[in-house]
Amino acid sequence: MTEQQERMPAQPGGASERPTLKTIAFMTGLGITTVSRALKDAPDIGADTKERVRMVARQLGYQPNRAGVRLRTGKTNVIALVLGIDEEILGFSNQMVVGISEVLAGTPYHIVVTPHAHTKDPMLPVRYILETGSADGVIISRLEPEDSRVSLLMERNMPFATHGRTRLGEPHPFHDFDNEAFGYGAVERLVARGRKRIALLPPPSKLTYYDHLRAGFSQAMTAFGAQEVSLPINIDASLEEIRTMVQGLMSGPEAPDGLVLSSGSSAIAANAGIEAAGKRVGRELDLVAKQGTPILKWVRPEIITAHEDVRQAGRELAKAVIARIDGIEPSLLQSISQPRWD
Structure with a gap:
């Protein structure tokens, strides 16, 4: 038993009773109101006090009573x-x-994760959150140019942030990856290696980042005089479908000598198809892929990769949605990260 635990006040119902704000106040020698405001990161509470309160709360395993918080404030803290x-x-x-x-x-x-399959109606999880009042803010991804989810969230005045952009007239908080710069840089690097017949495995055309990626890719293809080899599928195809398609493509007379992939998992599948066709990355063709972790370099060091810092994207989105809850203007909560070429 720790010294702090020995000093804890007796709890009704025994030691298993959940700690409360009153418990933390007793342990820290602070008032209940001060403890509450410290846990809410109130600006008028000093940093040392906040850290002391949070440390004791962690040690006690304190969790706010969400039902009570919602009843008092109308907030879920979700x-x-x-x-x-x-x-x-x-x-x-x-x-x-x-x-x-x-x-x-x-x-x-x-955070509460609301899982959703891209093959289902994308409005379903957003409608559920709005109808049940189960969150104070929402983060969504896979944005479309005229995204109905964004329109509905703005209409209902629900604070939110998006991983990706739209073309809607009213500004909204977002963090995005510069897929146009990725598309241009991918072709530029392939041409520098002598590749001229280049294929792009894009995201679905309904998504906004398809337009951004396609714009950068097409601009570079024209600028460097390369020829595009069309592919019949996108990265929403199963990994087995991608592997089979690439194997067939690389086995035929129209095989490309460069391939650009807009996701890391599709690059794994494409590499398997290339090797099944008896070819190898870095020999008959070069491959460029976007990735969020360094695993591709472990599989095939020859793959040219651009790092998308998805963890940082999560940080930016969380900060944006909290700021929106606090009333910050949406136009001030927009950011774009650049590809980091490995």
Whole structure:
């Protein structure tokens, strides 16, 4: 038993009774109001006091009574992350959650993941959150140019932030990756290696970042005089479909000598198809891929990679949605990260 635990006041119902604000106040020698405001990161409470209160709260395993908080304030202290549950083998989703959690750790908020399959109606999870009042803010991804979810969230005045952009007239908080710069840089690097017949495995054309990626890719193809080899699928195809398609393509007379992939998992599948066709990255063709973790370099060091810091994206999105809850203007809560070429 620690010294602090020995000094704890007797709890009704025994030692298993959950700690309360009153318990933390007793342990710290502070008033209950001060403890409450410290846990809410109130600006008028000193940093040392906040840290002392949080340390004791962690040691006691304190968790706010969410039902009580909601009854008193109308708030849930929940940020809902609507996250795709589709196949992702390189940790994109995990890195996003980690980044968001790092920011929320210093606030009263916590993250609740609302899983969603991209094959289903994307409005369903957003409508559920709005109808149940189960969150104070929302983070969504897979943005479309005229995204109905964004329009609905703005209409209902729900604080939110998006991983990606729209073309809607009214500004909203977002963090995005510069896919136009990635597309241009990918072609530029392939041409520098002597590649001229280049294929792009893009995201679905309904998503906004398809337009950004395609714009950068096309601009570079024209600038460097390269020829595009069309592909019949996108990265929403299963990994087996991507592997089979690439194997067939690389086995035929129209095989490209350069390939640009807009996700890390599709690069794993494409590499398997290339090798099944008896070819090898860095020999008959070069491959450029976007990735959120360094695993591709472990599989094939020859792959040219651009790092997308998904963890940092999670941090930016969490900060943006909290700021929006606090009333900060949406136009001040927009950011874009650049690819880091490995």
